[in-house]
Amino acid sequence: MIIALGVTTATAQPPCDKPVYLTFDTGHMGVAPLVAETLKKHNAKATFFLANEPTQAGGTTLDETWAPWWRERAAEGHDFGAHTWDHDIFMADVLDADGKVVRFKVRTQAGVNPPVVRELTPEQYCESLKKVADRFTAMTGKPLGPIFRAPAGRTSPALLNAAKACGFAHVGWSHAGFLGDELPSQSHPNAQLLEKALRDVKPGDILLAHLGIWERQDPWAPAVLEPLMTGLEQRGLCFAPLRDHPRYAPLFKTPEPKKP
Numbered sequence: 001m002i003i004a005l006g007v008t009t010a011t012a013q014p015p016c017d018k019p020v021y022l023t024f025d026t027g028h029m030g031v032a033p034l035v036a037e038t039l040k041k042h043n044a045k046a047t048f049f050l051a052n053e054p055t056q057a058g059g060t061t062l063d064e065t066w067a068p069w070w071r072e073r074a075a076e077g078h079d080f081g082a083h084t085w086d087h088d089i090f091m092a093d094v095l096d097a098d099g100k101v102v103r104f105k106v107r108t109q110a111g112v113n114p115p116v117v118r119e120l121t122p123e124q125y126c127e128s129l130k131k132v133a134d135r136f137t138a139m140t141g142k143p144l145g146p147i148f149r150a151p152a153g154r155t156s157p158a159l160l161n162a163a164k165a166c167g168f169a170h171v172g173w174s175h176a177g178f179l180g181d182e183l184p185s186q187s188h189p190n191a192q193l194l195e196k197a198l199r200d201v202k203p204g205d206i207l208l209a210h211l212g213i214w215e216r217q218d219p220w221a222p223a224v225l226e227p228l229m230t231g232l233e234q235r236g237l238c239f240a241p242l243r244d245h246p247r248y249a250p251l252f253k254t255p256e257p258k259k260p
Contacts, residue, residue: 018203019240020232022046023173025083025149026053026061027212028111031221032069035211038222040076042229044239048073048211049149049171050132051083054111056212062132067139074140079241079252081147082132082168084125086110090154094119101158109151111214122162129168146251147171147242169251171242174205179228181220182213190223197224198231206245 024035024046039046050070052062059065074080087110094103104125109115120128133144148168150159160170180193201207209220229239243252 016238016240016244018237019244020177020201020203020237021206021242021245022229022239023049023149023171023206023208023242025049025151025208025210026051027210028053028214029055029057029061029066030212031219032066032211034222035225036069036073038225038229039078041226042233042239044229045076045078045241046239047079047081047145047147047171047242049081049083049147050136050144051087051110051151052085052132052135053087054113061211062135062139070136071140074142077241079145079147079243080136080142081145081149081171081242082129083149084151085128085131087151088120088125088128089151090156090159091117093156093158101156104156104159104162122158122165125159125162126166126168129163130166145243147248169248171206171248173208174201176200176202177205177207179207179209179220179224181209181216181224183216185216185218190218190220193220194224194227194231197228198235201232201237203237206242 022044026049050062052060055061055066057065086108088106088108091105091107093101094105096102103119103121105117105119107115107117129148136142136144146167146169148163149171153172155170163170176197179197180188209225213220242248
């Protein structure tokens with residue numbers, strides 16, 4: 001009898017040979033319990049990208065109220081990356097007289113907070129990512145993954161190099177993996193988003209959703225999430241964390257100690 005690692009039942013889990021990589025960026029957290037429940041129901045591993053955003057309850061996504069929720073997800077074996085501390089959306093590189101990138105112009109925008117345009121040095125951008133990592137470890141006792149997602153997916157070569165210099169590789173999403181939960185529900189109803197995803201998502205895709213979008217009137221989760229996961233599984237697909245993705249797996253491996 002073969003027992004899969006970490007599985008206490010007598011039946012081993014089937015191998016994930018047609019994976020998709022379901023990822024969630026933080027949001028107002030109103031649907032976070034439903035997302036967690038759905039993932040557990042499907043025995044699925046996902047990847048979460050964390051920023052310190054406002055929540056419906058009046059706090060923030062990384063405050064002490066939500067620390068137990070993140071701790072539970074970490075214990076379940078999901079992956080985690082940074083989404084910048086303040087949800088800073090990249091706008092442009094700022095150059096000096098010699099044409100060197102010295103700062104990044106960003107729009108700090110999260111939830112109900114009014115947007116603020118400001119500039120960050122590459123070092124400050126790195127500190128924003130590291131601050132998420134430090135807070136995650138304080139909440140869960142586990143290290144954050146060596147990955148990040150720039151808010152809105154907006155980057156530049158200089159920004160990517162700055163993040164890489166402090167240990168973070170960027171993760172975007174696949175074209176078909178844009179699940180549309182941040183689009184207006186009036187023009188992109190849940191039924192339409194579900195149909196598109198079930199039709200277009202293919203093995204290897206990185207899927208993007210959020211833990212609650214303020215502007216969407218008809219919540220995407222669990223209305224789309226549950227039938228989407230069921231439908232993809234019926235097509236023979238399965239869900240894997242980014243540590244299993246061919247591009248990112250090497251980043252998660254612990255270097256072997258050097259021999260004396």
